[in-house]
Amino acid sequence: MKATIILTEGTLHGDPFIYPTKDQKARFMFSYEFENGHYVISIHSHPSYNGRNDASNIAHWLPYYKSPINRKIxxxxxxxxxxxxxxxxxxxxxxxxxxxxxxxxxxxxxxxLSRN
Known part of the structure; x- marks a missing residue:
């Protein structure tokens, strides 16, 4: 029988997760925190946007005080x-x-949009 792990609210789940892109040319770092019945994905690092607009409404992030760069997905x-x-x-x-x-x-x- 599988054990169910129940996380308390605000629990950080594990070490930050480093994700290398499929082409291996960039790395992103995230952590996952259980809050209000779901996971918050805290962004720890991402590549430079190289001058592209990185506003939250374009890049799909929100401010998050627990993130080292103040961003979450x-x-x-x-x-x-x-x-x-x-x-x-x-x-x-x-x-x-x-x-x-x-x-x-x-x-x-x-x-x-192009995928639909």
């Missing part, structure tokens, strides 16, 4: 990850979208 209310694995999967997805934006200038929103 934003979600539509009610769509936040409920499991650690979903949070990790989403952070990797966000990193790839962000890296594509940095390299090409195609915004995250435009990338998502």
């Amino acid at each position: 934003c979600f539509t209310a009610g769509k936040e990850p409920k499991t650690l694995q979903k949070a990790k999967d989403f952070s990797m997805y966000w990193a790839e979208l962000t890296w594509t934006y940095i390299r090409t200038g195609v915004t995250i929103d435009d990338q998502l």
Whole structure:
């Protein structure tokens, strides 16, 4: 029988997670904190935007006082990850979208629209 691990609110889950992009040319660092029934994905580091607009509404992040760079990945209310694995999967997805934006200038929103 699988044991269920219950995290208390505000618990940081593990060491920061370093994600190298699929092309191995960039690295992102995240941590995952359980708050209010879902995981918050705190951004610890990301590559330079190289002059591209990194405003929160373009780059899909929100201010977060617990992050070393004051950023977390934003979600539509009610769509936040409920499991650690979903949070990790989403952070990797966000990193790839962000890296594509940095390299090409195609915004995250435009990338998502072109996939539909």
